Amino acid sequence: MVRWILGAMVAFHFVAGWARADDAPPRFERDILPIFKQHCLKCHGSTQRKGGLSLRSIASLLEGGDSGPAVVKGKVDESLIVEQVESGAMPPGKAPKLSAVDVSTVKAWIAAGVPADQETTTEPVGEDEAIHWAFQPPKRPEIPRIDEPARMRNAVDTFLLARLKAAGLSFAPEADRRTLIRRATFDLWGLPPSWHEVEAFANDNAPDAYE
Numbered sequence: 001m002v003r004w005i006l007g008a009m010v011a012f013h014f015v016a017g018w019a020r021a022d023d024a025p026p027r028f029e030r031d032i033l034p035i036f037k038q039h040c041l042k043c044h045g046s047t048q049r050k051g052g053l054s055l056r057s058i059a060s061l062l063e064g065g066d067s068g069p070a071v072v073k074g075k076v077d078e079s080l081i082v083e084q085v086e087s088g089a090m091p092p093g094k095a096p097k098l099s100a101v102d103v104s105t106v107k108a109w110i111a112a113g114v115p116a117d118q119e120t121t122t123e124p125v126g127e128d129e130a131i132h133w134a135f136q137p138p139k140r141p142e143i144p145r146i147d148e149p150a151r152m153r154n155a156v157d158t159f160l161l162a163r164l165k166a167a168g169l170s171f172a173p174e175a176d177r178r179t180l181i182r183r184a185t186f187d188l189w190g191l192p193p194s195w196h197e198v199e200a201f202a203n204d205n206a207p208d209a210y211e
Helices: 002-019 028-039 058-063 080-087 100-111 155-166 177-189 195-202
Strands: none
Touching: 028 100, 080 100, 177 195
């Protein structure tokens, strides 16, 4: 009972201290994430997770790393991240430490139950994710040079043949017209062409017959 009262007093102290500067308790995206970006995400982001720990989201903080959860909702004295920043162990080495105000903000946030700006706890996109291809603006690639231009129907064929040749392979032999019309019809309709359709295509010498 005494421990519960002391814990409640600690939580009230941090939240009340924060309330003097702001009517609402700290929020993750608004108040906590900027602190982590400045001091922590180089080693504990999404692509770099030292000790298996990412500080990119509330979910990853609650999940923690090799040493267990980084924060425990409402329990400042049981949150490993508080112990690490207060002792000066993190950030390590000569890296700038969190200021007293930053540490107080993190404590107030934990004491308030680690509230988020939004209900979602998905990881926001940051600088460390920006190198991933999915976040790059599309660019027109340079078309590979192929020594068999007669076999190319479009630029996609060029890329395909370049990769095949790199693996010591090539395109299959070009299909005859009767085989081609059967393949196209099966692909489009799921049914074989009629005899009349096969003969009409086989004898059509127009340059756009296949189209």
